[in-house]
Amino acid sequence: xxxANPRFxxxxxxxxxxxYNLARWLVKDEHAAEDVxxxxxxxxxxxxxxxxxxxxxxxxxxxxxxxxxxxxxxxxRSKGQVEFDEEREMxxxxxMTARHGRAENPETxxxxxxxxxxxxxAIRSLPTTFREVLILREIEExxxxxxxxxxxxxxxxxxxxxxxxxxxxxxxxxTTMGKxxxxx
Amino acid sequence: xxxxxxxxxxxLLREKxxxxxxxDQLRHKIMASxxxxxRPSLMMRLGMLAQHVLANWRSLSAAAACGVLVTLxxxxxxxxxxxxxxxxxxxxxxxxxxxxxxxxxxxxSSDRHTVKPxxxxxxxxxxxxxxxxxxxxxxxxxxxxxVNDRVVAALVYKRRLHVIDVFSWPTTETNSTVSKQSRxxxxxxxxxxxxxxxxxxxxxxxADLDELARLMRTPRGD
Numbered sequence: 001x002x003x004a005n006p007r008f009x010x011x012x013x014x015x016x017x018x019x020y021n022l023a024r025w026l027v028k029d030e031h032a033a034e035d036v037x038x039x040x041x042x043x044x045x046x047x048x049x050x051x052x053x054x055x056x057x058x059x060x061x062x063x064x065x066x067x068x069x070x071x072x073x074x075x076x077r078s079k080g081q082v083e084f085d086e087e088r089e090m091x092x093x094x095x096m097t098a099r100h101g102r103a104e105n106p107e108t109x110x111x112x113x114x115x116x117x118x119x120x121x122a123i124r125s126l127p128t129t130f131r132e133v134l135i136l137r138e139i140e141e142x143x144x145x146x147x148x149x150x151x152x153x154x155x156x157x158x159x160x161x162x163x164x165x166x167x168x169x170x171x172x173x174x175t176t177m178g179k180x181x182x183x184x
Numbered sequence: 185x186x187x188x189x190x191x192x193x194x195x196l197l198r199e200k201x202x203x204x205x206x207x208d209q210l211r212h213k214i215m216a217s218x219x220x221x222x223r224p225s226l227m228m229r230l231g232m233l234a235q236h237v238l239a240n241w242r243s244l245s246a247a248a249a250c251g252v253l254v255t256l257x258x259x260x261x262x263x264x265x266x267x268x269x270x271x272x273x274x275x276x277x278x279x280x281x282x283x284x285x286x287x288x289x290x291x292x293s294s295d296r297h298t299v300k301p302x303x304x305x306x307x308x309x310x311x312x313x314x315x316x317x318x319x320x321x322x323x324x325x326x327x328x329x330x331v332n333d334r335v336v337a338a339l340v341y342k343r344r345l346h347v348i349d350v351f352s353w354p355t356t357e358t359n360s361t362v363s364k365q366s367r368x369x370x371x372x373x374x375x376x377x378x379x380x381x382x383x384x385x386x387x388x389x390x391a392d393l394d395e396l397a398r399l400m401r402t403p404r405g406d
Binding site: 005008009013016017019020021024025030031033034035037038039041042045104105107108111112114115116119120123137138139141143144159162163166 | 186188189190192193194196197198200201202203204205206207210211213214215217218283284345
């Protein structure tokens with residue numbers, strides 16, 4: 001049906017679901033997510049000649065997350081809000097808990113007991129940067145270095161952010177599940 | 185697996201987290217907007233091809249007068265189709281561009297008494313502005329656009345989640361029935377009514393566009 005560049009269609013279009021899913025999780029609105037993904041695809045198409053990699057997925061997701069942040073920025077400005085940048089206010093190295101023990105760690109235990117709705121609400125409530133790193137690592141299964149490249153931050157920051165994201169998720173889950181299970 | 189990962193944690197999370205699948209219409213919208221982007225270069229290449237073909241035709245038919253005549257007629261027809269095609273391309277591009285850039289509306293209003301005066305002073309004609317919300321086509325606003333070398337009115341209607349742009353400008357041609365075309369997932373209905381040329385552009389179904397055209401062509405007391 002389309003005359004668009006066949007190579008673009010073959011390499012970039014197959015990642016539409018991943019692109020949309022990331023956008024949904026970042027902008028948290030289905031219509032905005034569509035706009036953002038469409039915008040990202042147009043940018044991807046424009047820069048496609050400069051794409052030299054083997055795997056278009058991380059390349060595309062990098063563009064999608066940039067589009068998401070532009071959108072969030074505009075939305076924030078149009079609401080006249082100056083939001084507190086939570087991520088910068090936190091000490092990113094503070095929470096590098098070791099995770100090597102083989103006994104089931106408390107976070108995994110919590111993950112097992114969490115209900116779908118609880119987990120999704122908890123992820124939605126995370127600050128954007130932590131939500132982003134969690135989605136890229138856990139859903140997209142991107143390696144640290146690829147996430148680092150997409151988010152334009154050092155690998156160490158990816159690791160500390162991910163660790164912080166998991167611990168924030170744990171705190172949120174503990175609160176909501178505590179209410180459910182013990183009524184506290 | 186990366187050093188800080190617990191595979192069981194990741195597995196459980198993946199099992200429970202919402203995976204949002206891209207809607208079908210998004211794929212179509214993307215392909216349409218990409219096509220709209222690359223259209224100029226494609227049109228330029230087609231134009232060059234047409235010139236090339238015509239140049240060769242002319243030299244061949246120079247030997248026979250009737251050949252020249254046929255060529256001239258052909259050129260004439262080509263020019264007409266090209267002009268129509270150009271408008272259609274501008275309209276679908278404008279529609280897509282408005283959707284992509286989120287610049288759909290200059291004046292937000294479902295009240296035709298707000299929208300109609302808004303055009304005054306911006307256009308050298310007064311477009312018909314009506315709301316068809318009771319029939320499922322809600323007037324959401326209007327914008328100015330530039331099509332066919334002139335500033336034109338674009339009324340923006342919504343049907344469910346879809347956006348319909350209705351472009352209109354004066355014409356000296358007589359009333360016509362509705363004709364429809366489709367361009368990369370975007371449908372266009374056009375008609376002439378009461379000295380105005382209308383184009384309705386949207387990704388809604390041709391049947392829905394027909395319905396809107398029918399409503400717009402039905403005289404009302406307002």
